[in-house]
Amino acid sequence: MTMKAIRDLLPSAKAIERELIELRRKLHRNPELSFEESETAAAVAELLRGLGLEVRSGIGGHGVVAELTGSRPGPRIALRADMDALPIQEETDLPYASERPGKMHACGHDAHTAILYGAAKLLSERKDQLVGSVRFIFQSAEEINAGAQVMIEQGVLEGVDEIFGLHNLPTLPAGKAATRYGALMGSVDRFELNLTGKGGHGAIPDQCVDPVVAASAIILSLQSAVSREISPFDPVVVTVGSIHGGASYNVIPERVEMTGTVRTFSRSVQEGMPSRLERLINQTAEAYRCKAELRYTQQVPVLVNHDDNVRHVEDAIDLILGLENRVEANPVLAGEDFSVYLQHVPGCFFWLGSGPATGAEQAYGLHHPKFAINEDCLSVGAALLAAISIHRLGV
Incomplete structure (x- = not known):
């Protein structure tokens, strides 16, 4: 039952892809810097309440937390996305480019927010398949390495057994994902x-x-x-x-x-x-x-994944995308404050391909003023986060 439920997630995510794209583009046009994400948080909270979830706002700045309870009591896992933009002038010329001078979603946190909302929607439709609960964490201020610590201080990890998160990677084609055991990102x-x-x-x-x-x-x-x-x-x-x-x-x-x-x-x-x-x-x-x-x-600190959680993420990737689309991630010295969560509870952080599918187009890197994502990654990311949850909590 669990394997079939997981394999059905990608077609279901494709069915809501247009909604995810529209949300991502809305956020992209209206970027907000670290600890200024009030409009983003309000939009996210409204969407989550529309799913019938219990929602709390204003945690760790403008962080939003939502709870989904399954059919029976069990473990609680957390899924996290970041929401803040960067002080960069956008140079993409996209029709939905930033309308706020000097501010840009040049790291794809608009995509991360849309992806986690998509996962919440997929899981809310399948809560009878879950033994336990899922906590959705929409975090403020990742870009200044401050949001995770503040959210933890305000209790976001209370009762959480494991945590999972992802980051888009424009040098990896959409439709692929990359994992790594142990240290993935630098301090x-x-x-x-x-x-x-x-x-x-x-x-x-x-x-x-x-x-x-x-x-x-x-x-x-x-x-x-x-x-x-x-x-x-x-x-x-x-x-x-x-x-x-x-x-x-x-x-x-x-x-x-x-x-x-x-x-x-x-x-x-x-x-x-x-x-x-x-x-x-x-x-x-x-x-x-x-x-x-x-x-x-x-x-x-250094972002260090936990082996058991990496194995479960890899299982979910293999079921959703196929083994041939999972690669080993290279270590990087870029940092991520998801590492702070991993000091408190076990979990896994992985890369989601967001680049051109063929590799023929030029892919600008994270924090570049011409950074852009392949929006095919939105439904894939939503399906993967939902799959991880069902794999861990499925009946």
């Missing part, structure tokens, strides 16, 4: 550095203490933290993303400010990075007679 840390020297005339450097030169030396020294202090078998990235100092070509500034990110692929390496950077920065700054002030923030 995300942020650092901010202020360097103070002594400003003055650019023609009289001996009477100054130049923080620009110190900053350049620090940027180079930080790379030695990767190349000479960490095993080459432990992936690490240290990137300085911004540097600001000075306002005139002939003036040595008093101050230089830098920000950057650190990505790792193991918890032990992540834990050691703050002290490593502090040592390199302070000693290099001292060598150039500057004062350094470092603020280091650990944002999210």
